[in-house]
Amino acid sequence: MGPAGVRTRTAAAVLALLLTLTTAACSTAGEDAGDGVIRLRFLSLAWQKESVDANKALVKEWNAAHPGVRVEYVQGSWNSVHDQLLTSFEGGEAPDVIHDASDDLADFAYGGYLADLRTLLPERLTADIPAESWRTTTFGDGVYGVPFLQEPKVLIANRKLVESSGIRLPTAERPWTWEEFREVARELTRTMGKGRYAVAWPLKEPVATTLNLGLSGGGKLFHRDADGKARIRFGDGDAVVPDVIRDQVNEDRTASRTILGSGGSDALPGFFGGKYAMVPLGFSYRQQIAQQAPDGFEWTVLPMPVGPGGAVQGVSPQTLSIAEDTRHKPEAAAFIDFMLRPANMVRLAKGDWMLPTGTAALADPALRAEKDGWSVGTALARGLRPAPAQSVRGYPEWKDKVATPAFQEYYSGAIGERELKHRLERDGNLVLARYQR
Template sequence: MKSTLLVSAALLTLVSSSPVQAQSAPVKLRFVSLAWQTQAIAAVKEAVAGCNAANKNVQVEYQQVSWDSVQDYLTTSFQARNVPDVFHFESTPVMEFAAQGVLTDMSKLIPAEMKSDIAPGAWATVTADNGAIYGVPFLWESLITIYNKDLFKAAGLRIPTVAKPWTWTEFQQASKKLTVDKNGDGTPEQYGSAFGLRSPTNRIMNLSLGFGGTYFYKDGGRYVVRVGDKEKALLKILLDMQYTSKSSAPESLTAQSPELFTGFFSGKFAMLPGIGVWARQTIAETGPKNFNWGVLPPIKATTQAQGSATQTLSIPAASAHKKEAAQFITCFVSRVNNGKLAAGDWLFPTRQSSLRGAPFQNEANGWRVASDSAKHLTMAPYQEVKGYTEVKNKVLTPTFQQMLAGRITLDDAARQIEKEGNAILAKYYK
């Protein structure tokens, strides 16, 4: 009898303790982040720590990867099926990975509150034609114009406002007025504008949307490249400013945007048009003391629309913990976290409620004007084109560079883009 009671007690202990032991081991997730600025890294780590503290059953390991290496890192991870549970990337390559079948459709894992709060244009960047969603968009940016207030005042220029923005014609006229040959030697010491056009494709593609130029059109269920009048409109302006009015600094043709800051600080360039909103951080933190600068609203063509990819959080199909990964993303992109993450990167939160809060409506460092530009952001058609990355790298970028350098004409560039671009797309749309 005693031995029977002991066995029964032992069995009861085993049965009752087993679930407790199983629940005591948290699910471990690996999260790959691309944050690189000091403030951004701090915001990401704070958000991860907060999510870990809020849910002891799911613990997230933070892993840093660079933007330069993430494409190769993910490609290798998918091939080896040794994937992170959540990764940070950009919507255009994310949708290319989705087409390969290596990502999780998150459409049923996203809470209704988050779905309704994130801007519709941001969701469009990660949503397939069949309604599948392959990432949660949490950051995006617009292209703005940063200007020297003192040079504007000296030239007597009207400052465009959100209510009354410049047209592209007004912008060109202002750039010409701000271009000054001070010593009469035929070479301006001050240029109205400096476009950073060493890698011109993203800027051209996204700003062309305001003219109605999309470059990629659906034809019989597939995409083709076309360069018509709407696509040529911005290219004509860039060429006119470079070679006719000469109001755009020639050195900016071969410069990246960060290389233009020195000339902007010294007064050589009055405006940095079409630069990303992130640039305000560099100016605020590294510019000369008391440097008087501001932000102008997006320049208006037919509209002020701009294409914009989003920064995203996705779950690989090979992850063993999809539900827990989605729970982490929901926590990570909460209203409070989304605001902090965006502010840390000097970008915009995709959550509309976050964008309405501080610091995004602050006048300091151009936040209010910059934030207002987010309402013009949308998905450009190129973001859903299979093979776009190859067309961009092999055709668009080198052709734009040749045209801007004056080695080929605009019409030659248009023909080259259509011929070579469509030859590449034919491989993807068989």
């Protein structure tokens, strides 16, 4: 999901947004203005200019067509949204309509902070979004968000380097296997010369990438026992993708070691300079590449490799939710329905350079063009599945305290697979147990 994976939790950021939301609440508290107008606050996490512009334009269009229900756009940030929302929920100042990501909703849904949308949404919207996407926002018996944008991982490749090497380029219909990817990387690295690498894996936030791509290896990691509680079991399928990454870095020397601890943007200068031929990135990074690539630089979008699990990968879609405490749930639901009409969903997808979940929007010709790799992304949409930890309570803590350092050490070669498995399972299940008593 791009920036959603970099949630740093700073007290200053929490306080800043709480003050923003509190100020907005005091000035636009429902019908307290005395003019009979319903006022809703919409917390948006849009951050790229095109996306912010699209969201603000849609809010403006809604307000022009609905003078009795005014929506105020409130700018939030992916960098600390979880703690920002928790503070606003507990303070009774939550926005009415909330933009977030599905992997951040579990604790809020189970905690009673979000409204169950099952009786609020129109049939048009519920039927347009596939069941696989709705699974990402279903917790227990309720649905607590509308999944509307998603992004697969893809390989962004230096077109000249990969085409001149003579290797077979993968397509959505005939992707590389993970083992073939290792062979291709060896050949590319050999032809590129000393100090250059076929692959750069920017894994500053390694957990989501590992788990989501791990579905193609047949991995699952999180399992439900007979008592309904989530347990972590690291099996052979879960090891397929981590083993390839580790081997590329430490054994094959086809992937850069120095870029492991970096974010996706940090890999781009080396990519543009020809140091790396391919970089696995979220689909939305295409916008940054299109804007920053030097003159004459040619790039292409390739599908990620596949394993025994097939051409699938996990995603955590962006979502729109309604606060349980809002006094205007029907109006908030109507605004969400407006935002996610097919034509509007296309505008939001283009603004964020992501894929819409809606089938009508996904069929739009603008999202199926070959330019900038749109057609590759839409071809991958059929293989997108809910991220493995989608409904697991305690996932954020497990990710931060257990999984992130364990995977980082594994990829660097500091620990082996036995220790990785031990830490993920032993320490991880202790964390999850605290949330499932």
